[in-house]
Amino acid sequence: MDELFTKQEISWLDDVDKEGKVINPKHELYGKSIENTVLHMPAASGSTVGADKLVYLSINGHAPKKIILERLDPITMWGAIMGKIDVEIKGKEKKPVDISKIEKLGVDKEIAELLARAGELLGTDEFIPADYVQISGVSYKTVLDTGLELRRYLASKYKFRASNVTINPAGMDTEDWQAIGISADFAEKQNEIIDAYIKMGALPTITCTPYLVGSTPPPFTDAFLSESSVVVFENSMLAVRTNREAGLSTLLYAIAGYGPRYGLHIQSNRNPKIKIKVETKLSGVLDFGLLGYKIGELAKGRIPYITGIDRIPSIEEIKELGAAGAASGSIDLFHMEGITPEARYKMISTDGIEETFEIDRKELDSLKDMLNTGSAEEIDLVAIGCPHASINEVKEVAMLLKGKRIKEGKELWITTSRIVKDIAKRLGYLKIIEDAGGHVVADTCVVVSPIENLGFSTTATNSGKAAKYLPRFSKQKVVFNTVSELVQKIVA
Ligand code: F3S
DSSP: OOEEEOSSOBOTTTTBOTTSBBOOTTSTTTTOBOTTOEEEESOBOSOTTHHHHHHHHHHTTOSOSEEEESSOOHHHHHHHHHHTOEEEETTOOOOOOOHHHHHTTTOOHHHHHHHHHHHHHHTOOOEEEOOEEEEOOOOHHHHHHHHHHHHHHHHHHOOOOSSEEEEOOOSSOTTTGGGGTOOHHHHHHHHHHHHHHHHHTOBOOOOSOGGGTTOOOOTTOBOEEOSHHHHHHHHHHSOOBOOBOOHHHHHHHHHHTEEEOOGGGSGGGGSOOEEEEEOSOOOHHHHHHHHHHHHHHHHTTOOEEEEOOOSOOOHHHHHHHHHHHHHHSOOSOOEETTTSHHHHTTOSOOTTOOEEEEEOHHHHHHHHHHHOOSOGGGOOEEEEOSSOOOHHHHHHHHHHHTTOOBOTTOEEEEEEOHHHHHHHHHTTHHHHHHHTTOEEEESOOTTTSOGGGTTOOEEEESOHHHHHHHHHHSOOEEEEOOHHHHHHHHBO
């Protein structure tokens, strides 16, 4: 059996194709197949739907035989557990977990066995109530047929015991899917996945910004969240305690009503390990996204402590920073001097900082150049709203489009939650945007919907996270700039 070694994290969603080949040209395993190998890797980065991809690879015979992780990684771990792939964490003894202890919590035997397997790898037999759960792995494009099958099976057997369960964006606007060109076959499978979640007891929030639509755990509460941008936002800004769970683990914890206590549930594990000195003034969403992206690349799984931010950033700036950092690396939590609650109220210690990095304007500018792989003339689609747009972001686009018309052959989508779309309608922004020829698209985004099949080749975005995923996962060239620059490029 071949052994493959990498020091680079793997994003299961977009670094590896459906046949198990590494397709990221910047990855040191580029061009190699992971099928039937013993794969030594640090951990997964990026999307938490990666666990579903591993299950898919396993069922189709393209997965590694064994994965040896350098550090604890719920995404790879849960993909391996559900895909029946041998997995271990280097240097960590598996700690046997007594299944009957989990069953005594009222958890069904089948689910208790899976939780015990996770507890063994995580090194904990402590299971705490999972009342607040947010589940990724909703889009049919990301979970594929194997994911649909699994959710169909679970919904036929179980109801959620967790009381507050929200779900991530789907692969389409659930009401207006025909208007954006989604096929009937895709829509049918997508609706089946959403119906399965609702049948089990989820709220159909269908958004990656539940904190913008009134659904957040209280501060300092233990939660089990899986969408990577939600994890970093709620851990950092709201002091919620969550690990970056896999979509699959949150699904099972919601059924069990319990999840394991480990990692970021424990206060002493929330101390920063690297310091980031920001040596330039930041202005607006694009700058904060660039900063987050850069920090993600430097962090290598470590918690950053950010200094040099001279004002409290807006919600939109913070959501971009976290989303980009979670996508480019695996930032689950950051602290910002004098701003984020645990830094502000001195709940963390900076004594364990191992390394300091300085980030200046030159670095942000060169990163921006690197993310631009297409030209303004080639833009087919301008996509705003990753993570899902706030009402302020919808308003900004509406004001830029007022009285103008989008050029023939170009499209504009603002992706957001249905609640924000309804508010935009009430405030008249929806009409302004639609009169100009644009769309406010609810329940989905350009990464998890199949835009590569809708005739788009070059997508323009102001989101570092979207710029990271669009090239390989949606086969797009990317134009990366501010909202106003992008809108100007496509209006007559
Ligand atoms: Fe949300 Fe889609 Fe971006 S799920 S964070 S808008 S990739």
